[in-house]
Amino acid sequence: MIELKSVTKRYGSLTAVDDVSLSLRQGEYMALLGPNGAGKTTIVRLILDLTRPDSGYVSVNGIASTDPACRASVGYLAENQRLPPYLSGWQYLRRCAELLDIPPKVAVDQCRHTVELIGMQGREHTKAQTYSKGMTQRFGLGAAILGNPQLLILDEPTSGLDPIGIREMRLLLESLKQQGTTVLLNSHFLSEVEKLCDTAAIINRGRLLVKDSITSLAAANETLEDVFVRLVKG
Amino acid sequence: MKGRAVSSPILKIAKYTVADEIQQRSLVAMFIISAFFVFLVRSCYKGNYVVNGQQLDAATVAWQVSKAAFHFIAAGTMFVTALLAMRSFRRDRDNGMQACILSKPIDRRQYVLGKVLGLWSLSIFFMFILHGIIFIIASINMKSFLYSYLLASLLSSFNLLFVVLAVLFLSLLLTDVVAFLCAMGIIIVSWVVGLIYNLSQGQMFQALAHQSAGPWSSGLTWQKMVYYLWPKISDMQQWAASLLGGEGFPGRRYLYPLANVLVYCLLIAILLLRRFRKQDIV
Numbered sequence: 063m064i065e066l067k068s069v070t071k072r073y074g075s076l077t078a079v080d081d082v083s084l085s086l087r088q089g090e091y092m093a094l095l096g097p098n099g100a101g102k103t104t105i106v107r108l109i110l111d112l113t114r115p116d117s118g119y120v121s122v123n124g125i126a127s128t129d130p131a132c133r134a135s136v137g138y139l140a141e142n143q144r145l146p147p148y149l150s151g152w153q154y155l156r157r158c159a160e161l162l163d164i165p166p167k168v169a170v171d172q173c174r175h176t177v178e179l180i181g182m183q184g185r186e187h188t189k190a191q192t193y194s195k196g197m198t199q200r201f202g203l204g205a206a207i208l209g210n211p212q213l214l215i216l217d218e219p220t221s222g223l224d225p226i227g228i229r230e231m232r233l234l235l236e237s238l239k240q241q242g243t244t245v246l247l248n249s250h251f252l253s254e255v256e257k258l259c260d261t262a263a264i265i266n267r268g269r270l271l272v273k274d275s276i277t278s279l280a281a282a283n284e285t286l287e288d289v290f291v292r293l294v295k296g
Numbered sequence: 297m298k299g300r301a302v303s304s305p306i307l308k309i310a311k312y313t314v315a316d317e318i319q320q321r322s323l324v325a326m327f328i329i330s331a332f333f334v335f336l337v338r339s340c341y342k343g344n345y346v347v348n349g350q351q352l353d354a355a356t357v358a359w360q361v362s363k364a365a366f367h368f369i370a371a372g373t374m375f376v377t378a379l380l381a382m383r384s385f386r387r388d389r390d391n392g393m394q395a396c397i398l399s400k401p402i403d404r405r406q407y408v409l410g411k412v413l414g415l416w417s418l419s420i421f422f423m424f425i426l427h428g429i430i431f432i433i434a435s436i437n438m439k440s441f442l443y444s445y446l447l448a449s450l451l452s453s454f455n456l457l458f459v460v461l462a463v464l465f466l467s468l469l470l471t472d473v474v475a476f477l478c479a480m481g482i483i484i485v486s487w488v489v490g491l492i493y494n495l496s497q498g499q500m501f502q503a504l505a506h507q508s509a510g511p512w513s514s515g516l517t518w519q520k521m522v523y524y525l526w527p528k529i530s531d532m533q534q535w536a537a538s539l540l541g542g543e544g545f546p547g548r549r550y551l552y553p554l555a556n557v558l559v560y561c562l563l564i565a566i567l568l569l570r571r572f573r574k575q576d577i578v
Contacts, residue, residue, distance in 0.1 A: 146391040
């Protein structure tokens with residue numbers, strides 16, 4: 063579903079992503095792990111063509127990432143989700159539905175359903191400037207799951223959420239897993255990742271250290287956190 | 297069908313651009329204040345004007361006031377358009393809309409063209425309404441409809457397209473304020489060069505030029521090169537204004553400003569699309 067072949071991305075003298083080759087199969091639930099500044103968000107942005115690689119090739123659904131058609135069934139939640147302050151959450155979702163070419167009548171039903179899923183009933187018509195970070199994050203997630211995308215790319219989805227919000231997010235992601243949605247999850251919450259994901263790719267200083275199933279990565283009595291520390295520090 | 301699929305995202309983004317811009321209270325306030333001041337111009341039509349001891353007739357007064365108002369409104373709209381365009385990309389970037397739109401199946405070219413179309417449409421609307429107020433006032437005072445006024449307004453809107461494209465392109469390379477100042481600089485230089493050229497065509501200047509063999513006297517000098525190659529914002533405006541006097545189509549020579557502005561618009565649009573293609577979206 064996603065394929066990166068020998069991808070390198072530099073910002074000046076800094077190599078953010080260094081010769082990374084990575085693939086994500088349909089139905090896979092993969093976590094992208096790494097310390098701050100490892101290049102996780104750059105990889106996500108390369109997949110979505112928000113930034114272009116200096117070398118290498120990125121494709122989504124077999125289509126080059128530079129072709130907008132590859133994003134037809136991709137949902138994306140940004141790391142620092144923001145909403146235009148003068149729009150309400152509802153207006154934001156409607157805009158996203160319109161950009162996805164969802165017919166207006168269907169869009170209303172889908173947006174209403176999404177508002178229920180993200181637990182924002184009663185707040186959807188207030189302006190985004192009154193939203194907390196967690197509420198903004200929920201509407202960002204709502205926009206990402208609108209139109210039932212086959213591939214969901216979530217960059218730090220639990221960032222800014224309270225413990226209840228984190229739990230609700232986990233339940234929502236579990237239900238998406240049941241539906242067979244392919245997910246690329248970029249997160250620091252290793253305990254959440256352990257509960258949700260099948261595979262993990264660990265990145266450090268722009269290089270891919272390992273990609274394997276979580277069960278294969280961890281030795282006996284070892285948690286994902288132990289594996290992470292061992293690989294990154296060691 | 298394919299054409300519709302391509303144009304549709306452009307129209308959607310244009311619609312969002314207009315909707316986002318009119319959310320700015322400062323723009324709405326500026327529009328209301330401008331409309332109020334333009335409305336005040338009506339009192340100028342009723343004054344008694346004496347030039348060289350001769351009282352001007354009502355038709356001359358109406359024509360001169362309408363022409364002055366036409367230029368003033370066009371210049372003001374160019375200024376407001378540059379102000380709107382300079383923040384347009386940055387605001388989308390800051391409130392996450394740029395990443396939101398471009399993570400959907402929307403091409404970068406469609407996004408940029410949507411922004412251009414939205415800003416241009418809004419500025420045309422802004423100018424057309426203000427010109428429309430003058431059109432109504434002048435028509436009432438002259439007791440005949442000055443349809444050429446609206447046509448001139450539409451012609452002058454090509455200058456607004458130039459401003460939108462230039463400021464959007466410059467805002468990708470420079471800070472917003474510097475981009476705005478550069479675009480204003482281009483327009484001001486265009487007026488100054490046009491003014492100098494018009495002065496140079498005067499009898500007094502021609503006589504002086506023959507005596508001193510000045511730069512505008514004959515041959516292709518660098519001053520003439522600048523005059524012909526610089527964006528002809530001022531000449532375009534003069535050409536549009538020439539329609540107000542009912543002089544009709546002023547001739548092939550006057551097509552040059554339109555061609556010049558359109559060629560510049562095309563070149564800047566190509567540069568804008570190429571530059572934005574390489575832009576990192578945050």
